[in-house]
Amino acid sequence: MIFDKRIIKAIFLTRPNRFEAYVYMDGQEILVHVPNTGRCSEILIPTVQVLLREENNPRRKTKYDLIAAYKNGKLINIDSQIPNKVVYEALNKGKIEYFKKYNKIEKEKTFGNSRFDFKLSNFENQECYLEVKGVTLEHDEVTSFPDAPTERGKKHLMELVEVKKSGREAGILFLIQMQDVRYFTPYDEMDEEFGQALRYAQREGVCVSAYNCNVGESFIELDREIQIKL
Template sequence: MNEGYITINFNLVSGVFIQRLNRFMALVEVDGKIALAHLPNSGRLRTVLCSGAPVYLRAIGDNPSRKSAYTIFSIKRGDIMIIVDAQFSNFLAKESINLGLFEDLLGYRVVKENFKLSDGFNARLDLMLEKFSDRFYIEVKSVTHVVDNVALFPDAPTLRGRQHVLQLISLLRRGFKSGLIFSVQRPDAKLMRPNVKIDLQFTKLLRKAADEGLRIFTLKSTFNPPKTIKIEANKPPFTF
């Protein structure tokens, strides 16, 4: 079995996307009123954001520490519903592991999330898995950029992504298993590739890591509002 279903445990409200204001803020329309919304994705999102597109939002309510009352969860571009929330990718990856969708990760359990190691790298890793005395380190990358049915990562140069791959290589050389999950959060992708035109160095490092034993996984998510997400392991297939 390489597919499963998740029911999200939070409520969403519908709205309309108006425009991106800066890296993490956007204007939306909800019930005929213009409102600020947090955009939890630092990518360029050129094949995602579209003025006038329907969006689903998490309503945050009154919170004096926030500028916005909403967080954008998904946006519909044409007929394609895209989960734009990059932070949600960790949850999708964790659920796929718990459901046993990846054959190579069967029997592992998530024991730590969003953590730092004392290995000289400043970046945090997403998941630490264990199976008895065996340990597996996983980094998750949210993918929303698709061109001609090919999912591409990154959609902007990613120093952080390069640092993560270097850290995973370091772990491999120390005898640990490590892997990277590309969480493709839209259903129209038929293939997954590193975006060599945007970040050649990331592509080179990823190929080097794969040559040294890094496991590369893909996970496709299809959101069916308001609550259901279908997840499919090893889709779309990855290639360099």
């Protein structure tokens, strides 16, 4: 997908809370919105170059969203709204092999007590519920999720198992919002229960996949499937 709003470079200064950050741009310090509630502490480090997206909404407190940052020369998108958009585009283009048999794509559909990102179906009455998780945590080209404890993530995995038991297909896709990575693995040190739930879900037949992205200053798109180590 190509960004249709103005993208501006700035220098990151500090992040006083989950939703806001201060950056240096055009000779002044300004407050911006951070569209990611994760910690991103290994990315948002003082003096790193970041990308801002201009949001011309007069009712907003801030004029810009902080959507990406350079980490050791690697551009990482941190906008939590991006993964679903990238996957939706990829599903429509048939770029994800496992889900190519589905021709109907619905967003935000409920099964049991959970709302999943996508419900996929086709003319053969086959159905699949798909959850997408954005990944920004990386060290030495190894990517991990989550970067903060996530009870909601574990709940989604347990519900995906129930989807599978109902005779439908179920999947979780980790969208790695950067290029040049070697593999993906759950971050057990941060949330051991999520890692255990992910392994259990895979054993129960839930499709667990990971894809990286081609990332530029004005675009992001799904690239290729990445190895998973559980």
